[in-house]
Amino acid sequence: MDVKRAKAIYEAKDNIPVRLEGKPIWIEHVDEANGMATVQLGNNPLDTHTVRVDRLEEVHKLQ
Template structure:
């Protein structure tokens, strides 16, 4: 995924399925400068990660 798509998903009023390594996640923040996103796991909301945006998949 690229930065622009991650921002679209973050701002969307609709729920868009996003996965990180096959696991469903929710985007909390997009850092354009670092090209990273902060996500939390949908199966374990306490699990928060900062990962490269390119590791996300919305297909």
């Protein structure tokens, strides 16, 4: 994923599924200047990590 898409997902009103290494995450913050994102793993608000946005994968639902 690129920085612009990560930022768009973060700002979206809809819930857009994203994964990190196959695990569901929530994007908490996007650092556009450095290409990094702070993400929450699963439903645990204390389990956050800062990772490169190119490690994030948007989950596309089948129509």
